[in-house]
Amino acid sequence: MNPVVVIGAGPQGLAAAAHLLERGLEPVVLESGDGPASAVSEWGHVRLFSPWSELIDPASRRLLEPTGWSAPETGYPTGTQWVEEYLAPLAEALGDRVRYGSRVVGVGRKGRDLSVDAGRAEQPFVVHVRRADGEEERLEAQAVVDASGTWRAPSPAGAEGLPALGEHAAVEAGLLDHRTPSRDEAAELAGKHVVVVGSGHSAATAIGDLAAVVRREPGTRVTWALRRGTVGNAFGGGSADELPERGALGLRAKKAVEDGYVDLVTGFRTERVLVEDGRAVLVAEDGRRLDPADRVVVATGFRPDLSFLTEVRLDLDVRLQAPTKVATEVDPNLHSCGSVRATGATDLAHPEPGFYIVGAKSYGRAPTFLAMTGYEQVRSVVAELSGDHEAADRVELELPDTGVCGGSGLFDAPEQATSGGCCTSAPQLVQIGTRTDG
Incomplete structure (x- = not known):
């Protein structure tokens, strides 16, 4: 059986792989950088405002603990500490399931472009990858989880969303x-x-x-x-x-x-x-x-990079470029008071069965994404992919109020x-x- 391809070896991508393994599904994690959580490493000097207890995914913890790893208990790590003390050991535990220097340049259905309906859902996904040496490959997948984040697509200074002149x-x-x-x-x-x-x-x-x-x-x-x-x-x-x-x-x-x-x-x-x-x-x-x-x-x-998803049928909000059901929760034009609701597989689903966007990218252009939000997302999505619809529908997280x-x-x-x-x-x-x- 084809693997589940996970795009991005950041916090949510690695957590998705841990959940997939726990449910008997084989993941392949494709990371464009040369190491785990390469985007986090670029802001490694920044201290997170979430404590360690909210930065470690439960399935990842269960994968790591038999290796002798012990979870940091207290404090607020920097991005570098998050990588060194948790994300890098997690990637190591996943072994060669994580492939570095592998940039995803396209996702589609085998033998079907965006316009073709006939037999579409029965075809595997095809993920086009460009390796660091310039070679390209084509992987077939039973499902695709896009956890590529938004870090490398910052919004410009220009007020209309385009770069300012100069x-x-x-x-x-x-x-x-x-x-x-x-x-x-x-x-x-x-x-x-x-x-x-x-x-x-x-x-x-x-x-x-x-x-x-x-x-x-x-x-x-x-x-x-x-x-x-x-x-x-x-x-x-x-x-x-x-x-x-x-x-x-x-x-x-x-x-x-x-x-x-x-x-x-x-x-x-x-x-x-x-x-x-x-x-x-x-x-x-x-x-x-x-x-x-x-x-x-x-x-x-930041904003999501959708350039490699042009052959995937997406249901995105016109303002935030986030999955439509997620956007109703996080749209700053609409949201008024209190916290937002945790989102799961149903909210993250697209017209393309088996394709999900999770993590910061699932919020599109909306701000204030928390790691534990993404961990709940991947738990639900992987449960859905494994056929456990009851677990997928269950909400196991209540997000903290922002006070805004x-x-x-x-x-x-x-x-x-x-x-x-x-x-x-x-x-x-x-x-x-x-x-x-x-």
């Missing part, structure tokens, strides 16, 4: 980066002007680290540019967040603004990035210009009209550090 040139000049700097990298920016674009957890992490540099080196400047006309939920849920470390990220960012270490600019929708005298100048759609920056950190989220209310807020509302939604009023914290052409 954004690529600023990247090539080393002035703009779509990656959150490490603390050491942040320290190297002492005495310089840094602009952070974005409002999620990555942006809050960067703001917290850069504010610490400003405290030590008062000549350092940090400008935080938000697209929305209100602060909204940029500071997160604070003490109301049921994940304390997640709430603490926003509280640190809020204090940095209150204490004057960071200039917060709202309603700034980047149209172009100019490179002037070796520095980057962000220009908004309304003509405002930020002061020249030595470094621009773009932390505007009011959805995404009013996009064009002026700051003074802001409201925090159904829980608390949004903070009134704006220190404008811009100049206007004219």
